[in-house]
Amino acid sequence: MSEGGNDVSEPIPVLVAGDHFVLNRLLVEALHEAGGPAAWRVRELELPWPHVPFGPIAEVREASGSEDRLIEALAGARVCLTQMAPLTRRVLEACPELELFAVCRGGPVNANLAAAAEHGVAVTFAPGRNAASTAEHTLALMLAAMRRIPPAHESMLAGRWDGGGYAYDAAGLELAGRTVGLVGAGAVGGRVATALLALGAHVLVADPYADPAAMPAGVRMVGLPELLASSTVVSLHARLTAETTGLIGTAELAAMPPGSVLVNCARGALLDYGALAAALRNGHLFAAGLDVYDVEPLPPDHPLHGAPGLVLTPHLAGASRAVAERAARMVAAEATRWLHGEPPLHQATEPPRSAGAAPSPTRPRTVPR
Structure with a gap:
């Protein structure tokens, strides 16, 4: 021993x-x-x-x-x-x-x-x-939604060569030169921010608990109202808490610029999906890329079904x-x-010590959601 x-x-x-x-x-x-x-x-x-x-x-x-x-x-x-x-x-x-x-x-x-x-x-x-995987999946959904890749793919599979995507009103959006707002700045949000800056986007972050010094150079920290009003793309990366449940609803979507894009690879309960479907159907939003939902799997009567501009994956960002x-x-x-008798790096519980045992070298850790 x-x-x-x-x-x-x-x-x-x-x-x-x-x-x-x-x-x-x-x-x-x-x-x-x-x-x-x-x-x-x-x-x-x-x-x-x-x-x-x-x-x-x-x-x-x-x-x-x-x-x-x-x-x-x-x-x-x-x-x-x-x-x-x-x-x-x-x-x-x-x-x-x-x-x-x-x-x-x-x-x-x-x-x-x-x-x-x-x-x-x-x-x-x-x-x-899964921070790296989720960050990459976020970017994949963002780009697929902005460039309308899924309908182009489907038309090719159907044997059509549809050049209508060159029509100005149907053409996609670029990230370069656009403002992208990240709601939440944890391990995933930080990686997404770094990648977006490399692609030439302007990056805003709204996270009252984030350390601005830990953000990549070039990121600007703002409040949520300014982020929503200023961003062509809004991507959700917040933890799910009582404070963030239902964070993005009808009023927040309406505050986004016309023709903007919403992405959610974080938690389904951050977003009102009925309000999102309505914003897509009335044309206020250009597109949305989603990997998480309020109900999983999506029921047949879910409001997202039939909404335009959607890129959907079945909770695969970490796969x-x-x-x-x-x-x-x-x-x-x-x-x-x-x-080897060493304390864990990431312990969710600290078992009670037996009588006379030495104090534990570790402290209880908060379980992330």
Whole structure:
């Protein structure tokens, strides 16, 4: 046993509960690379997501698989690496050996954090794993909406060579020289800002909690009313809180210049989608690029159906191979830190200390939404 660490004279039993995105193979490879294959006795459980949609399981939301399968697979395991497995109170009560539940998502919404703390189980998460992917997807939707690429693509597939896109009223918009407003300046918004500046856009950011010194040179910080009134393109990157829920509605869309574009790859609840559909139908907005929605999947009677100028993707901004590989490395790194008795980098809970134990070197961290 290393000082302050775990006994590695025998391999530590660990469950990797991957799915069809963060593969078990990626988790095992990352675990072996970070801690060495001799340190772990690996058991595998494959969850059905995304081929079977995630959903609530017992008291947790956005989980995959079942409590029964996880309890069976976890028997004797001290560590679990996963993206979607449900850490419920029942699972915790049935698996007393578990000490670390490492979730490779931006927030461990598949874990009952209060119950984990009561049972002395550390829960970690992987913030920023998909920042680059989401920023790139944002730019892809922005450009596709501004240049009206989807209808041109569809016309070509249908065997038409439609040159009508050269008509002035139908022609697309350029980013160069335009003002783009970013609502929110976190890891994704900062990357988008840097890319937009390189393309020649003027960038405004509205975020009352952002540090102006951390913004790329050339970005101007403004209030939301000025951003909406000044931007040809508005892209949403805010966290979802009580303050930001419904942030962009009828009045905010009306404040945008005629012929402008809205993009949302952040959270569906930031935006009033009925108001957005109306603004597209009455011609006030030129286009919109969306990856997230108020209801997912979109029901047949959703107001977006039939609205013009839309570029839609089904919540895929974080779906890159690099994200899956990065997520696996992040949870493997947390498991290796646990192995050596080091504090986690991103801990969502701080389990209660036993009587007489030394104070924990870490502080509880706020789970990002």
